[in-house]
Amino acid sequence: MTLEQLASELQGCTRCGLSEGRNRIVFGSGNPRSRIMIIGEGPGRDEDEQGLPFVGKAGQLLDRILAAIQLTREDVYIGNVVKCRPPDNRVPTRMEAAACLPYLYKQIEMIQPQIIILLGSTALQNLIGPQARITKMRGQWLESKSGIKILPTFHPAAVLRDPSKRRPVWEDFQKIQEEYLKLEGKR
Ligand code: SF4
Incomplete structure (x- = not known):
C-alpha cells in the first residue's frame, strides 16, 4: 500500500466522533521518503479548512524553526495524532x-523515518505512554524498538503562548540538526 x-x-472515515465536526481530514504532508517525521496533536481551524497540517500560526513558527536548521517542509514529513479537528481545538x-x-503507525511504517520529533504532550503521551511528561522528557533522545530516534519537544503553539519555551x-532542534547531519554523512 502507498501513502496515497x-x-x-x-x-x-467515521471511526471516531471527530468526524462529525470536521471539514477536511488532514492526512499529513511532506516528503514520503524523509529521514525526519514530525508529529503534532491534531488539526486546528486553518488546517481543517485547508486539509494540510501546520498551516496556521504554529505552523508558520515551525517553518521558521526548520529554516533555522536549514530544513524545509519538503525535507520532512508532518503528521498528527488525530487527523480531524477536535471542537474548539480541545485535546483529543x-x-x-x-x-x-493506527493510521499514523501505518504512515510511520511506510515512510520509515530515522528521526521522529514529537511536538507537545499529546504526541508524547500517545506515542510513548500516558505517564510521559513533556516538561521532563523534552530534549532527551528516546529510541523505538525498531531503532528510530525520537525527540520530544514543546509544541510550537505552546511556544507562541509562552516565549520562555523558545x-x-x-536547543532541541539543534540536537535534531546534529543527528540529521550525521545520518546524511555530513558530520
Ligand atoms: S480523527 Fe482519525 S479516526 Fe477519527 S474520524 Fe478522523 S480520521 Fe477517522
Whole structure:
C-alpha cells in the first residue's frame, strides 16, 4: 500500500466522533521518503479548512524553526495524532487518539523515518505512554524498538503562548540538526 492509497482509504472515515465536526481530514504532508517525521496533536481551524497540517500560526513558527536548521517542509514529513479537528481545538480524548493512531503507525511504517520529533504532550503521551511528561522528557533522545530516534519537544503553539519555551525548543532542534547531519554523512 502507498501513502496515497492509505489517504484515499481514510476518506469519509467515521471511526471516531471527530468526524462529525470536521471539514477536511488532514492526512499529513511532506516528503514520503524523509529521514525526519514530525508529529503534532491534531488539526486546528486553518488546517481543517485547508486539509494540510501546520498551516496556521504554529505552523508558520515551525517553518521558521526548520529554516533555522536549514530544513524545509519538503525535507520532512508532518503528521498528527488525530487527523480531524477536535471542537474548539480541545485535546483529543484517549478514545479518539486510539481510533486514529493506527493510521499514523501505518504512515510511520511506510515512510520509515530515522528521526521522529514529537511536538507537545499529546504526541508524547500517545506515542510513548500516558505517564510521559513533556516538561521532563523534552530534549532527551528516546529510541523505538525498531531503532528510530525520537525527540520530544514543546509544541510550537505552546511556544507562541509562552516565549520562555523558545530557547529549549531551539536547543532541541539543534540536537535534531546534529543527528540529521550525521545520518546524511555530513558530520
Ligand atoms: S480523527 Fe482519525 S479516526 Fe477519527 S474520524 Fe478522523 S480520521 Fe477517522
